[in-house]
Amino acid sequence: MDLTATTGGRRLLFTGLYFCEGAPIGFLWWALPSVLRSRGVDTAVIGALLGWLVLPWALKWVWAPLVDRVRTQRFGLRAWITAAQLGMAASLVPLLLVDPLEDFDRLATALVFHAVFASTQDAAIDALMIRVTPAGSADA
Numbered sequence: 001m002d003l004t005a006t007t008g009g010r011r012l013l014f015t016g017l018y019f020c021e022g023a024p025i026g027f028l029w030w031a032l033p034s035v036l037r038s039r040g041v042d043t044a045v046i047g048a049l050l051g052w053l054v055l056p057w058a059l060k061w062v063w064a065p066l067v068d069r070v071r072t073q074r075f076g077l078r079a080w081i082t083a084a085q086l087g088m089a090a091s092l093v094p095l096l097l098v099d100p101l102e103d104f105d106r107l108a109t110a111l112v113f114h115a116v117f118a119s120t121q122d123a124a125i126d127a128l129m130i131r132v133t134p135a136g137s138a139d140a
Helices: 007-038 043-058 060-069 077-097 104-132
Strands: none
Touching (some): 007 043, 007 077, 007 104, 043 060, 043 104, 060 104, 077 104
């Protein structure tokens, strides 16, 4: 089944893809600071962490052209999306074992990697959407 073939399919596909990419980032940008603050983490440390988490999104323009150009017959935009999804999941696994107060550096490192994968996935999703949506279409 090719969801990119119809307007409804594209809407469903891209809604799901953007949700999978954005939900964890939404948690990191909005809920995590509250959780950390409630556990006694200093606001300056939380602010620094958020700065690091936003940085991959601010620098996405650096590697987005690579996502557009580095493709083969077997490794296209869908493979970029899948690889980024797997990277996002893998970067969150260590957080199951991390106490944010005791191992803040490991927490921060895993979350920055997650943000890099999420912003890379965003670039690939955007490129796929542009590629499969017909010109002049109102379903974008």
